[in-house]
Amino acid sequence: MTDSEKKPAPAPAWFTKIDRERCIACGLCALHAPALYDYDDLGVAYGKQDNNTGTAPIPADQLAAFKTAYRDCPVQAILRRQQPFPPTAKQPVRPPHYTD
């Protein structure tokens, strides 16, 4: 048996982003997973680690917090995939403290 046959396969990575058109700005996701989610000045959530592009894998030490946020979002606005999200021109993120 080779070394590669003895080691378990690594867990697949998860990627996340927020459907900002669905988000109702309740605040739960950043409460549960502050390293992954933040809010803009209107309270609408976005993915913090990659500016809501869904291209950065969730760090292993954040997976439990992610699962809690994903489970508790009241409108299923937290999206997840096991590969990076494709590019999209929709849903630009307004930075915190944005003023017109």
Ligand code: SF4
């Ligand atoms: S938990 Fe869902 S609805 Fe609430 S702020 Fe986060 S994404 Fe928006």
